[in-house]
Amino acid sequence: xxxxxxxxxxxxxxxxxxxxxxxxxxxxxxxxxxxxxxxxxxxxxxxxxxxxxxxxxxxxxxxxxxxxxxxxxxxxxxxxxxxxxxxxxxxxxxxxxxxxxxxxxxxxxxxxxxxxxxxxxxxxxxxxxxxxxxxxxxxxxxxxxxxxxxxxxxxxxxxxxxxxxxxxxxxxxxxxxxxxxxxxxxxxxxxxxxxxxxxxxxxxxxxxxxxxxxxxxxxxxxxxxxxxxxxxxxxxxxxxxxxxxxxxxxxxxxxxxxxxxxxxxxxxxxxxxxxxxxxxxxxxxxxxxxxxxxxxxxxxxxxxxxxxxxxxxxxxxxxxxxxxxxxxxxxxxxxxxxxxxxxxxxxxxxxxxxxxxxxxxxxxxxxxxxxxxxxxxxxxxxxxxxxxx
Amino acid sequence: xxxxxxxxxxxxxxxxxxxxxxxxxxxxxxxxxxxxxxxxxxxxxxxxxxxxxxxxxxxxxxxxxxxxxxxxxxxxxxxxxxxxxxxxxxxxxxxxxxxxxxxxxxxxxxxxxxxxxxxxxxxxxxxxxxxxxxxxxxxxxxxxxxxxxxxxxxxxxxxxxxxxxxxxxxxxxxxxxxxxxxxxxxxxxxxxxxxxxxxxxxxxxxxxxxxxxxxxxxxxxxxxxxxxxxxxxxxxxxxxxxxxxxxxx
Numbered sequence: 001x002x003x004x005x006x007x008x009x010x011x012x013x014x015x016x017x018x019x020x021x022x023x024x025x026x027x028x029x030x031x032x033x034x035x036x037x038x039x040x041x042x043x044x045x046x047x048x049x050x051x052x053x054x055x056x057x058x059x060x061x062x063x064x065x066x067x068x069x070x071x072x073x074x075x076x077x078x079x080x081x082x083x084x085x086x087x088x089x090x091x092x093x094x095x096x097x098x099x100x101x102x103x104x105x106x107x108x109x110x111x112x113x114x115x116x117x118x119x120x121x122x123x124x125x126x127x128x129x130x131x132x133x134x135x136x137x138x139x140x141x142x143x144x145x146x147x148x149x150x151x152x153x154x155x156x157x158x159x160x161x162x163x164x165x166x167x168x169x170x171x172x173x174x175x176x177x178x179x180x181x182x183x184x185x186x187x188x189x190x191x192x193x194x195x196x197x198x199x200x201x202x203x204x205x206x207x208x209x210x211x212x213x214x215x216x217x218x219x220x221x222x223x224x225x226x227x228x229x230x231x232x233x234x235x236x237x238x239x240x241x242x243x244x245x246x247x248x249x250x251x252x253x254x255x256x257x258x259x260x261x262x263x264x265x266x267x268x269x270x271x272x273x274x275x276x277x278x279x280x281x282x283x284x285x286x287x288x289x290x291x292x293x294x295x296x297x298x299x300x301x302x303x304x305x306x307x308x309x310x311x312x313x314x315x316x317x318x319x320x321x322x323x324x325x326x327x328x329x330x331x332x333x334x335x336x337x338x339x340x341x342x343x344x345x346x347x348x349x350x351x352x353x354x355x356x357x358x359x360x361x362x363x364x365x366x367x368x369x370x371x372x373x374x375x376x377x378x379x380x381x382x383x384x385x386x387x388x389x
Numbered sequence: 390x391x392x393x394x395x396x397x398x399x400x401x402x403x404x405x406x407x408x409x410x411x412x413x414x415x416x417x418x419x420x421x422x423x424x425x426x427x428x429x430x431x432x433x434x435x436x437x438x439x440x441x442x443x444x445x446x447x448x449x450x451x452x453x454x455x456x457x458x459x460x461x462x463x464x465x466x467x468x469x470x471x472x473x474x475x476x477x478x479x480x481x482x483x484x485x486x487x488x489x490x491x492x493x494x495x496x497x498x499x500x501x502x503x504x505x506x507x508x509x510x511x512x513x514x515x516x517x518x519x520x521x522x523x524x525x526x527x528x529x530x531x532x533x534x535x536x537x538x539x540x541x542x543x544x545x546x547x548x549x550x551x552x553x554x555x556x557x558x559x560x561x562x563x564x565x566x567x568x569x570x571x572x573x574x575x576x577x578x579x580x581x582x583x584x585x586x587x588x589x590x591x592x593x594x595x596x597x598x599x600x601x602x603x604x605x606x607x608x609x610x611x612x613x614x615x616x617x618x619x620x621x622x623x624x625x626x627x628x629x630x631x632x633x634x635x636x637x638x
Binding site: 003005018019022023030059060061064068073075079 | 458462577579581
């Protein structure tokens with residue numbers, strides 16, 4: 001399989017168990033063989049590689065941490081992080097698909113759904129037969145979800161949902177949307193199904209980032225959602241935010257994957273491209289860039305590993321997840337941009353991956369809590385004073 | 390059907406391979422090991438036969454080093470059993486390796502023993518066929534297609550200028566050619582299942598290696614290319630050199 005070996009300057013492989021390494025290597029080989037060759041074409045055409053979904057399901061990366069009875073592989077948090085890292089080495093769009101499907105939609109159903117809801121949806125979502133999305137963000141409420149305008153009004157036998165969501169990954173291709181709405185009893189989560197009367201999910205066009213991902217609007221015009229589709233365990237906004245923590249954890253790892261992909265690409269290029277009679281990698285200006293990037297990637301990897309241990313022990317605080325998401329997304333964006341410069345003019349062609357990663361990481365920097373919001377979360381954690389209230 | 394895939398742990402061909410300080414072995418620093426790619430075709434074919442007709446797939450390896458990672462990979466792909474014959478010799482010749490594997494196979498009834506056509510470390514391409522000889526079984530090397538009938542298999546192999554078709558009675562020995570199939574990925578569920586499975590260790594009388602490695606040295610560095618000129622003007626000089634010096638014209 002591909003020669004990609006990743007960056008491991010600090011021997012962090014030693015921190016992994018044999019199974020964790022096998023999981024990482026399996027997903028890595030899959031990405032080398034199935035994703036890297038086709039992803040630039042999808043990004044160019046603005047299409048999501050839907051043909052990969054059955055393969056991802058067969059591999060077992062959809063809902064991998066869930067118990068086997070719901071179709072998962074009962075993997076630990078570090079395995080999940082490693083899966084995200086390898087998928088995002090291919091493209092952030094693919095990792096976004098997996099994050100939203102697994103960490104947001106499946107996790108919400110698993111954590112807050114009834115037994116019947118879990119049995120109905122999770123095994124089929126794990127097999128990739130049904131795709132999930134997660135509707136929290138609204139056109140006018142991004143960083144401040146508490147102010148959401150989507151309303152759930154009680155009707156006979158359930159609720160009627162009215163409002164719209166925006167920036168919803170997988171929206172148009174999803175069979176089930178976990179939609180958060182303001183009900184009489186506070187914020188509640190609902191399973192809105194494709195084809196329900198009054199529900200539509202038009203795709204948003206014109207993105208310059210995550211071009212191989214489907215991003216949609218969810219429009220709910222008095223959608224009647226039966227009582228059986230209300231998530232009984234999700235009471236209040238905290239439930240939705242708990243799902244985001246799952247996804248942010250994956251983003252912290254995924255960003256490192258994207259950074260490593262760019263680093264490897266720039267290194268391979270600079271070793272072979274000769275100017276002034278020697279490889280570009282032999283010039284001090286370039287070596288300084290490599291040294292800086294290597295240091296930043298290694299630091300980010302260490303954050304991930306420690307965060308993985310904390311999460312496995314059930315001790316990862318949301319501010320700790322924020323720190324890793326904030327640092328690693330920023331780090332990856334910087335690395336991708338730097339690597340683009342190190343590819344010279346070739347770097348602007350989509351034959352090379354770094355510029356696509358850089359463009360993707362612009363979205364990663366901003367979604368799942370903007371860089372700035374995570375800054376304020378850390379500010380609040382340090383000072384005890386919330387700057388955004 | 391009882392299927393046995395014999396597999397070997399080999400250095401990843403992407404790893405740098407250098408002679409060690411003793412001048413007789415490989416420097417293992419920085420070398421990562423993988424399942425021999427040809428053996429992966431053998432494992433996959435066994436799994437496909439099992440998927441189609443039922444049965445059991447055993448993977449068997451004789452190894453001087455810890456091959457549990459490679460065996461576990463096979464279990465994660467879907468093999469039912471993994472058997473490891475621990476061998477004190479780090480490296481041995483094809484004949485004694487085959488003797489070791491043949492002794493192990495005598496203790497496990499099988500319909501097909503499948504090998505990769507060769508291991509990508511020494512590239513001998515001998516072990517599977519010697520095993521068949523030692524066990525007195527029919528063998529076909531480098532098969533590119535396998536059809537299982539009742540009591541026999543029909544196999545195809547590419548020969549110069551055509552395709553050979555053989556019918557072979559069971560039990561038999563086959564070695565897999567590249568392209569026999571496309572090996573599956575180990576699924577993540579398979580990895581977790583394999584984690585819980587035991588690798589059975591088999592103690593056997595270990596034959597001496599018949600081969601002594603006296604010396605290993607890297608190939609001489611390839612001499613630098615020579616630029617004889619540019620464009621059409623270079624042609625006469627190039628032709629002269631190809632004729633007089635390289636003597637290929």
